[in-house]
Amino acid sequence: MELITTYICKQFDIGIHSNMFGGRIMSLIDDAAGSYAAQLCDTPNVVTIKFDELVFKKPVKVGSILKIYGKVLRFGNSSLELYMEVRKHNVYTGIQEIVTHTNVKFVRIDEDGNAIPISDRIKERYAARFKQFGKGLLTPESRELIVLTAEVTA
Numbered sequence: 001m002e003l004i005t006t007y008i009c010k011q012f013d014i015g016i017h018s019n020m021f022g023g024r025i026m027s028l029i030d031d032a033a034g035s036y037a038a039q040l041c042d043t044p045n046v047v048t049i050k051f052d053e054l055v056f057k058k059p060v061k062v063g064s065i066l067k068i069y070g071k072v073l074r075f076g077n078s079s080l081e082l083y084m085e086v087r088k089h090n091v092y093t094g095i096q097e098i099v100t101h102t103n104v105k106f107v108r109i110d111e112d113g114n115a116i117p118i119s120d121r122i123k124e125r126y127a128a129r130f131k132q133f134g135k136g137l138l139t140p141e142s143r144e145l146i147v148l149t150a151e152v153t154a
C-alpha cells in the first residue's frame, strides 16, 4: 500500500457529536482514490462507479491527522478497483489506527463519457512498479534515483 493523502481534521469537518462527519471522510477517500486512479492511468478521465461498504471504527476529532493509503486490487478492461484505508496517525508515538477502509471502483472514460479500455502499458507498469517498489506512483526524486542507480550499475 502507498500513502496518497494526509489531512488534518478541522473544526468545520466536525458534526454534532464532536466527531468528524462520515460524509467528509467519504469525500476524502473519493478525492484520494480518484487522484490515485488518474495518476496511475495517466489521465484525468476516470470516474467513480462504485463504493463498497464503509464502517467507521474510530472517531476522528479536531486536530487528528488522517493518512489515506491505497493499492490496486485489480484491473478490469475499462475499470480498476482500489483498496483504500484511512488511518489516524498519532504524532507522539507514530502509532496508526484504522478509522475505516473500503474498495472503490473507477472507470476510464473518453471525451463523450463512455467507458474505454485501460491500456496494457498502464497495467504492466503498475505491476512492475509494485513488484520492485511496492507502490504504483513514483515521485520525481525516486525517478531520478532510478536513473542514477541504472547509470552506476551500467
Ligand SMILES: CC(C)(COP(=O)(O)OP(=O)(O)OC[C@H]1O[C@@H](n2cnc3c(N)ncnc32)[C@H](O)[C@@H]1OP(=O)(O)O)[C@@H](O)C(=O)NCCC(=O)NCCS
Residues within 6 Å of the ligand: 046, 047, 048, 049, 050, 075, 076, 077, 078, 079, 080, 105, 107, 109, 113, 114, 115
Ligand atoms: C462509468 C460509466 C461510463 C460506465 O458506463 P456503463 O454503461 O456501466 O459501462 P460498461 O457496462 O461498459 O461498464 C464499464 C465498466 O464498469 C463496470 N461496471 C458497470 N456497472 C457496474 C456495477 N454496477 N458495479 C461494478 N462495476 C460495474 C463494468 O464491469 C466495466 O468494467 P470492465 O470494463 O473493467 O469489465 C457510467 O456508468 C457513468 O457515467 N457513471 C457515472 C459516473 C459518475 O458520474 N461518477 C461520479 C463522479 S466521478
